[in-house]
Amino acid sequence: MKKILSLILMIGMVAMLFAGGAAEKKDDIVLTFWTSTAEAVDWYTNVVTPAFKAKHPEVKDVEISFTSIEDFNKKLPVVIPAGEAPDLMEMEDSWATQFITAGYISPNSDRLNAVVSKLKPSLQKAIELDGKKYGVPAMLIHEFMYYNKTMFKAAGIKEFPNTMEEMLDVAKKLTKRDASGAIDVSGFSMRLGGNPNGTFQKFWVLALLSNGVEMVEESKTTPGKYHCAFDNEAGYNAIKLYIDMLYGYKVDDFNSMKDSEAFAAGKTAINMRESQSIQTILELGPDLDWGSAPMPIGKSGRRATFEIALNLYVPSSTKEANKPYAESFIETALEQKTQEEMVRKAFCLSPLAEFEYSGLIDPRAEAGYFFPEDMDVYSVPIHNAYDAAATRVGMALPTIFADASLYNNPAGIRKQVSYLASLVNEVYKEYGEYAE
C-alpha cells in the first residue's frame, strides 16, 4: 500500500513539475520584445513603452529583454526555429537575412510599409529582398573617431588629422610608455580580439573600406553570386595597416586597456567607435575634454564609414492577436518625438528621412556624428553568407595581428590575405552564393 501511495505521490510531483507556474489570465495582453543594444534599453523602456501603453491601455505589459550582442546572435538561431521567438525583436540587418530566407520573418504588412515610406530612401532599399521589404530600421549606427583634446593640446596638435597616415603619426606621438617600456597610454586604441563580429567590423571600416575595398563583390559573370573582394593589393594594404600600427608605429599592443573604457579613463588618445559609445564616455569620463572627427581619408584617397541599421521585426510566429500591438510599438518607436529621445538617449542616427538634430547632440560629438560631404557610406549587403563569412574572418584576424613576423614581410602578409579570402569564399560556397 505504501508503495502505491509513493507512486501516486511521485506521479503528482512530476505532473506539478510539468504544469509550470500559475498561468496568466487569458485576456492579458503582454508584448515580449528582445534587443541586444544596451544603449537603447533605456529608450525602449522609458520612452517607447510608456508612449505605446498610453495608446493601448489594454496592454498589461511590454516585457523588454536585453541580451549582449555575442549571446544574442547565438540565442536567435536556437529559439526562432523552435518557435520561441518574442512578439517583436531588434536585430542588425545582416543577422536577419537567414531568418528572412527561412521564412521566420514575413514581409512587412502595409501598415509597416507605411512607416518605412517615411525613412531615408537608402534604407528603404537596404531592407528589400526579392522586391519585398522586411523589418523597420529604428536606429542607425556608424563609426567615427573620438580624441582626447587634453592630450592633443599638450602635444601641440591643433586639430584632428585629415588622413590615415597623419593620424598614425599623431597617434605615435601621443603614445606614452612607462619606465619598463610598456604602453601606458595608447596613441590609438586598436580592436585586436573579442567578439569576432566586432573585430571584423572594425577591420572592415578602418582597413578595408579606407583602402577602397569591401569584403565581397558581385561576380561579373554570374549576377547574384559573390566572391571575396580583398584578395588583392587593397587587402594587402588593409592587413599591412594593422601590422604597421602594431609593430611599426607601435601605437597600441595586446596588453593596453582598450576601447571606450580606456578612452574615458584617459588611457588612449584616439578611439574609433560607434556613436552609442558617447554614453560610456559621459558615464565613465564626465570630466574628460574630448572631441570627435569623421573617419580619416585612407590610402585609397577615400573617406569611408558604415551605416548599420538596427531593425525591428515582427516574427512570423507572433500570435495574430499580438501582431497589431507589435506593429503599433514599431510605429511609436518611429514617431518624430520618440526618435528625438532616441538620439538623446541612445546617441544613434535617426532613420527618418526628415529629422531635425539641432540641440539633440552633444556639441563635442557633432564633428564625427554627422557625415561630411566627401564621406562614402557603406551598408551591409543582404546575403545569407555575409554574417558567417565576416565572423569567420573576425575569428582569424587576432592570430594574424599577433604575428610580429609579418612586419616588413610582404610575402607573409599576402599569404594571410589569401587565407582570409579562402575563408570568405568557402562560406559563400557553402551557402550557394559564390561565383568567380
Next chain:
Amino acid sequence: MLKLKYKNQNKDDMLFVAAVVIPITLLFLFIRFIPIGRSFVNSFYQKNLVLRTQVFNGLDNYTKLLRDKFFIRSLSNTLFVTFFATLLSVSAGLLLASIVNSKQNRLIRFGQAILFLPVVISMVPATLIWKYIFDYNFGLLNYLATLAGMPKGNWLNNPALTKWAVVIISTWKEIGYNMMIFLVGLKAIPHELYESASIDGAGKWHKFWAITFPQLKPVTLFVLVVEIIKFIKVFTPAVVLTTGSQSSGEVFYTMVYYIYQTGFLLRQIGLASAASVILLVLVMLLTRIQMIITKER
C-alpha cells in the same frame, strides 16, 4: 550484467520498480541517446541551423575539421588542459587526502573546508574572480610579480600563458573534490594492512606503494575518468577569460567552445556535430586507455 530477481517479490514491488525505472530510462533515452544519435547522423550532412538546408556530404565535415586551423588549435588546447589539469588536480587531491587522513585537528578540518569551497562555487563567478587576478594592468598576480621584480605576464591575451591560466582555474576547482573522493578511499583501507606492514618493517613510502596505491586503484580510476571527462569539456574558463570588451588577441578555443561557436554563431550544425562526435570518441578512447592502464597495474 545486472540481473533483477523478481521471484519472491510481489506484484506491487514489480509495479513500483517498473514505474520508477521506465520513465527515467525513457527520459534518459530522450535527452541523451537520441541527441547523440542525431548528432552522429548530422555529422554526415552540410546542415544550416537556421536555413534548415541539409545536403549529404559523407565524410566531408570530418576532413574539413582536420584542415581547419581553429579545430586543430581547439583540439591541442583541450588536450593540453586535460592532461595538465588532470595530472595536477589528481596528484594534489591524493596528496592532500593523505595529509588530512594522517592527522585530524581543527586546522586540518578548516583547511579541508576551504579546499572544498571552490567545488561548490559556480564556474562563471569563480572565473570572473580569477580574471581580475590575471588582469595585465590591474591584476593581483602581476602586482605581486612586479613587487618581486619579475616581468608582467599577459595571462588573458597571450595564448602561451592563457592555457596555463585555464589549467590553474580548472585544477583549483577540482582539487577539493578529488581530495574528498580519495579521503573516502583511504578510510576504506583496512588498518590491519598497515599494522602488518609495520611489523614487517615497512617504511611510509613502501606502505604507500605496496598498500595505499593498489588499494586506491578503483578510486583512482574513478577520479581519473571523471576528471578527464570534465576537463575535456572545458568551456567556461576559456570563454570568460578570453572574451569581453577588454579582450585582445586570440580567443582560447577549446573543443566545446569550437562546437558552440560553429553550431550557434556560424550556424554550421553539421560541422559542429562532426566535432562533437570526435569529442565523444576522444573521451571514450581516453577512458578506455585509463581502464587498461589501471587494470594492468
